[in-house]
Amino acid sequence: MKLHILFICCLISFAAQAQHILTGKITLEGQNETAFGASVYISELKTGTIADTSGSYRIDGIPTGVYTIKVSYISMPTVTEKNVRISANTSKDFTLKPGSNSLEEVVVTGTMKEVSKLDSPVPVDIITAKFIYKNPVPSIFEGLSYVNGVRPQLNCNVCNTGDIHMNGLEGPYTMVLIDGMPMVSGLSTVYGLSGIPNSLIERVEIVKGPASTLYGSEAVGGLINIITKNPSKAPIFSADVFSTTWRDVNVDLGVKFTPNERTSSLLGVNYFNYQNPIDNNGDGFTDLTLQNRISFFNKWSFNLKNNRQANIAARYYYEDRWGGEMRWNKTFRGGDQVYGESIYTKRYEVLGNYQLPGPEKLTLQYSFSSHHQNSVYGKVPFNADQKIAFAQLLWDKEIGKHNLLFGTPFRYTFYNDNTTATRHLDGQDHPDKILLPGIFVQDEIRAGAHALLLGARYDYNSRHGSIFTPRVAYKYKFNQTDVVRLNVGRGFRIVNLFTEDHAALTGSRQVIVKEALNPEQSWNANINFVKKIVTGNSFVGFDASVFYTHFTNRILPDYDTDPNQIIYNNLDGYAVSKGVSLNLDFNFPFPLKIIAGGTYMENFQKENGVRFRPVLTEKFTGVWSVSYEMPRAGLSFDYTGNIYGPMRLPVLGPEDPRAKTSPVWSLQNIQITRKFDNGLEIYGGIKNLLNFTPPSNSIARANDPFDKNVKFDDQGQVIATPDNPYRQTFDPSYVFAPNQGIRGFLGIRYTFR
Template identity: 80%
Template sequence: MKLPILLIFSLLTLHARAQSSLSGVINLNGETEPAYGAAVYIIELKTGTTTDTLGRFAITNIPSGKYTVRVSYVSTASITERNVLINGNTTRNFTLQSDANALNEVVVTGTMKEVSKLDSPVPVDIITSKFIYKNPVASIFEGLSYVNGIRPQLNCNVCSTGDIHINGLEGPYTMVLIDGMPMVSGLSTVYGLSGIPNSLIDRVEIVKGPASTLYGSEAVGGLINIITKNPSRAPLFAADVFSTSWLDYNVDLSVKFSAGEKATSFLGVNYFNYQNPIDNNRDGFTDLTLQNRFSVFNKWSFTRKNNKQANIAARYYYEDRWGGQMNWNKSYRGGDQVYGESIYTSRFELLGSYELPVAEKLTLQYSVSSHNQNSVYGTVPFLADQKIAFAQLLWDKEIGKHSLLFGSPFRFTFYNDNTPATRQENGRDTPDKTYLPGIFVQDEITMGTHKLLLGARYDYNSRHGHIFTPRLAYKAKLNQTDVVRLNIGRGFRIVNLFTEDHAALTGSRQVIVREALKPEQSWNVNLNFVKKIVTGNSFVGFDASVFYTHFTNRILPDYDTNPNQIIYDNLNGYAVSKGVSLNLDFNFPFPLKIIAGGTYMENFQKENGIRFRPVLTEKITGIWSFSYDFHNAGVSVDYTGNLYGPMRLPVLSTDDPRSAVSPVWSLQNIQLTKKFRNGMEVYGGIKNLLNFVPPANSIARSNDPFDKNVKFDQQGEVIATPDNPYRLTFDPSYVYAPNQGIRGFLGFRYTIR
């Protein structure tokens, strides 16, 4: 009798253990919406589930006991809790923090107002410092190469100047902001971006498509807003130091301190040094530009009544950079014995914002920058001075369903150099002074799950007169998982040739300006669709866009008509940039996260009935990031990569032996990071795993950089000779990829909160 009773008791006990469950809600820190599709995983049992549209989850049939529970969500930091007691119907709620590329982070760039990324009617891409850490770089310029649709373009094989392409549009169409201020533009778009220390970056917000309604000229192709850290939330101390096997060194240091109870300051310092000339492709020229760069950034924030904002920041940047023949030194600067391109850059910036002490939300934003350039390209000097003063008053007003924003910007630009850009016909030097006052209004109307944004801006340019840019954006939240956005806008850009095109300064080509250049104008349409997909215990974030931009008065350099000239004039026709892009975020119950994206583009110009493709404009881009965490060991692995091409290249003639089209090429990297409990991280890995480098003959006639042995006929055409059978002249503008091959890197980070 005892045996059946014991058997029945045992069965009841096992049944009771099997009926335990774990349930709860997953929230996102600072967000009203729950984490739909978050994964909850019990490691010991290798079982899990995903949350529903309300963020709820439930796992049943769990034997009672203590377990390790991991909660993860796309683009957030995972939570792992050990010794979670599950006995009976156990309820446990979790809150996740934002991480790299978070779907629900607050953004400001699209509308100049703080708004959830999902609630913004304007699609905004976000990069945080944690995303940059997946592949450590010496500047944000390099870090942007792992963002879908973004390509940092090197414009010179010798001095490594560059700009940033968005959706295939050249660098001058991209506006770069620091804390919403137009600090990096014109001259400094080419030279200043690489000097922004990573230590000061909180996040980078990217808007693809015209934003001229809010930000004015240059925001035609899109804008990149580098948002610096808030001193009150910055770590007490942070250090990030790394080096590569090429013997380049990068140091990022930051410290936070207070001055009384109402003022907090953040100081960031960056130092980059590379003094190890390498010529692996044996063309006689440095593969990587030698650099000595220093940048210091200081930001203050102040505590005021009623949470009124006030902050001010300053940055100083200095760079000494050169590239050229391997035996070049500064004694050859400007001479014709040994070729070198040497650039001294000195830059100062002051920016800030102050919310006025009145009942209405009125904010004054201001910035001042001074950029001095002393460059020599072979025997051609380029001396330039640019100063920009900017101020605008913003009035943020809520009236019922209307969120209104009024702005009155004013921008003054002083520019002077030693080129024909600022030289009159009589030879007198005349600095260019441009005044650009304006006014804009934006109305964001909320209608339940729909939002409509209407905007318009009027500017008066002292050189080009009246400019009007309207804008429309519409967002529909179809359900808990699907969002559609439509953006239509007009863009305009005032062109400064010599501040934007390095090829005009190399001395290898004559610059021809055929007419008085008119401002470029464009219309852009962008349709964006975002969807969250839950499949079993995994989650996929889907973000797709279709874009179309139509240009009139477009100005692009003509390299083809005469190989010894660069010819500029307004396009007698039109230009189009169109394509599709797709971003995917994968989240699994185990600690693997995947971010992948691709963009296909068709860019062309049509003039006099002839359609052709601009040079250095890629057809496809792709990016990916695979991250896996070994929680118990405190080790993470990151595999990142990008893919570009093909693009038309600026060959010198039909006889040029170099390919007229680039291959599809890829840069891939792998990194291991070990985290310690004291705030220390040690990381290392390999960059450019495939060891991809462009052809060794990328620099035409690198053996004769001053064209001393080139023969010309009476029309200025190159004559074929035994020494020059392909009729080439020296030209370093044939460049589409970095010359740095495979290399190892090692570094460490230390943070005190």
Template identity: 85%
Template sequence: MKSRILLLFCLLTSSAFGQFTLNGKISLAGQTEPPFGASVYIQELKIGTSADTSGNYTLSAIPAGSYTLKISYVSHPTITERNFRISQNLTKDFVMKAGENALNEVVVTGTMKEVSKLDSPVPVDIITAKFIYKNPVPSIFEGLSYVNGVRPQLNCNVCSTGDIHINGLEGPYTMVLIDGMPMVSGLSTVYGLSGIPNSLIDRVEIVKGPASTLYGSEAVGGLINIITKNPSKAPTFSADAFSTSWRDYNVDLGVKLTPGPKVSSLLGINYFNYQNPVDHNNDGFTDLTLQKRISVFNKWSFTLPDNKMASIAARYYYEDRWGGQMGWNKSLRGGDEVYGESIYTSRFEVLGAYQLPSPEKLTLQYSFSSHNQNSVYGNVPFNADQKITFAQLLWDKEVGKHNLLFGAPFRYTFYNDNTPATKYPDGKDHADKTYLPGIFVQDEIKLGAHVLLLGARYDYNSRHGSIFTPRMAYKYKFNQTDVVRLNVGRGFRIVNLFTEDHAALTGSRQVIVKEALNPEQSWNANINFVKKIVTGNSFVGFDASVFYTYFTNRILPDYDTNPNEIIYDNLDGHAVSKGVSLNLDFNFPFPLKIIAGGTYMENFQVENGVKFRPVLTEKFTGIWSVSYEFEKAGISFDYTGNIYGPMRLPLLSEDDPRAATSPVWSLQNIQMTKKFSNGLEIYGGIKNLLNFTPPANSIARSFDPFDKNVTFDSQGQVVATPGNPNRLTFDPSYVFAPNQGIRGFLGMRYTFR
């Protein structure tokens, strides 16, 4: 009898004090691997546990009651269960969806196949639309300035042309893709990164290192793949509009259409307008190039029989861009009285993919672009037309432990302009036509925790002949959180002089090509180590890389031999780019996230035994992003910034009074966002908090842009005169940072699902 009473007392005590157990399993949406280390935390009791290697979790000794339960894992959005009632032993499973910076996001760029980021043998950085929203920008070109090791570089103080440097390598070494298609290259490189509607960007994938085996020329230093949203998964309507105190206006619109059960479409429009010429540094020139552009992008997705897929997209882009002396107007276009650079750009693109009706995995990818430019640089006209046709057949085949990919690409480039480069000796017009067929194979071999990727590509360039590029990648996965990768590959690049002699059009320098240029060749190696350190209900992501690139036949612009010339020639020697990069990602149990990264690099060239550092190459870069959210209030704060080390700048002579190196400089921004439950967001803040701008004398002899008062000797060298004692000519290529100082911004974003 006593034992029965004691047992009843224990049961009543257990019910009264609620010593219950909560258990279950956590999984990741679309992933087979469990989220080892995922945190389960009861906020009121301040107790928690972590998921084991199978994703299972158990929390014991929980008193009966209603609690706030939080489940978090490695940059995935935290699952919050409010008023979670526990009155008995309970089993509860959770499925987590990937969020921004999630280490298990799907990537395609490294191997041309969809794999999770952690499983990819090639390291890939991912930038999502949410990351871009932390510091809203009118184009993806500016948004990349907060990615570690990636730096948008302005190349002209007047027209604000630019390219993207990866790990200190100049823009021509970076290949830019849209949905895997080589859309931004050649003539379009200078302006093609503007006007891609941010509302249509799903993510941006960045590969730092050799990618020529899969993607061909230009992918020597790395590549940037801008992946647009899948129409079937996009929101029904999205809008984003903002303006700054400089009176520039940007609008992004996105609309999803579903005309049928197996057809979906996404329409995006970007409009940017800046018509407020200012000259804060008093050099007589606009500090920021005036621009008026519109871009319309339409993408269609089709579901075919046997669940095959097809897509097609088209974009039209038009821009009117101008920079120059403050007194310029369009009636002075092309004259030599008042200096102005006026560029009209009209561009049309088509790209798509089609999975062939075959039992094999056969996909046809294709693209076409037409780029027309009507421009004047002072009194120098530059009119050019470029058309690129690209097609590629891919065959994806699995044989045992081998995952094979075969590709047969073909690229045709038509280029014509009004310069002597496309003229016969008798003066007749001669368009440049280049044919580039190729073939490549990639074999990914999976052996448990080891993955070996081997690849080779052969191209035949109608001008340069045969080009061979091999590649090897190795990945070892220690466990669910630690991965090491080794990548080695060869790259090649064929020079495109418009992209690289653009500085000549903006000043008085003449382009000299000393001999027929041979393709550049390089060997690149990098080691990448990724580790996730889980501590209770928080974690630190650690991503470190060491990289090394050795160039031969490097094509270099020589700014130093003659101040009035840019001389292009293959380097008689070699060049090296090497360095180390580190990324850190901190996630805390409270709503604070910190992303920080830094890259230290050394770039040098050796010619005739002399070692020297190229211009516009920094020693180190750093980036950071700090975000904090007040969940109940729907208010978040973002503090973003970057810092750049000194870089050598192009001087006109030893008498040039401008500094030979840039200072250490930083661009920092702060933003507050208020989110409403109906999908509306209002945001605002301050850009360039430190109000950093380059020196006021960055443009040499800005008062004499046509060199009317410059004296030259019989060899074309500048002669010192009382009015020009430093032997300068007009030169706007001395540029390393934007001229926009501190400014406020305000915007509104709306999404309807």
């Protein structure tokens, strides 16, 4: 009898520990394509898999029990099925239907239309808020440091302003949009990338290559579209606060209001404060600019009749920043006793869109920005005022296989400063007032696996006349795993030195503009290939591009002809930027995810038969992000990093003792996050693990910033003296990396939905 009882107990124990298999197929409603790459996840077991090229999936080792199964796919709502009992090998199929609650893989930047990333004829990179949180930063400017082919570049050792380089092209060739509106340009190219609350960012879409056909001047090398959260889908309250061992503090707050069922509003506040002067490299100057910055952002969303939408947003930004000699204070502002660069910035923005009533899909987009800057660079004042008004009417029309988009943009720019840029022969300031009306048309033709995008834009600049920018894009979708794209287009940009090139204002170099600067013009082409590979429960994404840009006119600063001057003139020759980039995305069956990318570039300018590489353009870059999660413990680990190849640096002639090229350098960070069920997260880690900093002598003659002890000859050239054997003048433009070394950080994040 005892043996029978023991045998029965063993059978019960075996049955309880039996491991079953769940299989099935995932299909897309109304589509012939399979749901390749769809995610199947069992919530209770915290395990899952990915559907193969036929849409089939398989999960092994499932104990007997009742489970919740979630199925997710790009551009489709997540399907959740509860109380699924598995007591034997089970087969279960799912059908995914289109809907409004889709995953965040819909892009709008490439074509101005919502389309899944895979179906876009223009390649678009997506950076989610979750990616930015892997290495918390006080501004989106720093957050882009770990995106392949994108490099935030500091332009001054003293005030730490910067811009965004893309595929080796300088910051002015990159257009920055907020919710599709051209809000960051001119003066704000340097200062406007800070103060956008990270907690309000839904995602960032990046297009590398020509986009002037849709977005006009400045979108030569590509564009960055910062898309803020939809108030109706945002959490009720969010907060993110962190600090580092340098005693800087960043605060992000977000609050949602819902006055009625058709109206929702999102208010965001960003505050950053750093008031702890540090001089670790011993040059007598602050290593990091002291800053006091606050930004308010308010966005309203309205659901109108017939599913029409309207949005309006406003932002106010104020910043007081200074860098300079450690003993500087505001009593020395603008004087020649103690050197400092002090910048007061005030900025207002309004942007929105409104879908007009009626049978046609007509949308009015509009924006206005006012940017005022009161600054001094040593004893040189720079006061500037810029106002930009923009409006655009879009008509989206489908005719058969033709998906047409018509636009009528209009842009008005007012600019005035106290430099020679706006001072005429009568000695008075005459503000620049530029009118830029235009029209563009885009035709997207789809035929099976083929998609052809044709675009053309005509603008009339009140100063430079007619501007024509065509574009063509072709996409072929071999299957659900392989896509190839070809893009060719023209770029066009008008240069304003004093709003774009900080070196024109700082240091003691004289700015020489030899002739009237003509608009820059270029042709750009790139080929993109995407492949997805599923091996068992693992997923590998492969994204490769080859790019080529040819400038027929390019305006670059000449630091070489005369070490005491920065010379600008029209290009007598041509310039080329070309290269290849590769992105890899690894998803494993266990909770490990790796994202890695690299770009190799060849940038050169050829003028008067001489070929040379522009300053501050690297040969190669690499980025990576490694994430590992322990769901049951609520822990996650993130290791992020980048690496940059050597750059040619702006030295003061052949006698300058500073290195002519930068070393290979890398910034690496590690973060640990503890997540709680109530929406609370605590995170901390170390930034700049390798403790990399630029050379301590980066600022030339930091001991004599006003050149009081520099001797000049009759031709204005520096004379060698015992105090100045290398014939240097004060120059803070020699900068390629931040001066902050290794430091710890700690933060807390809370989200209430």
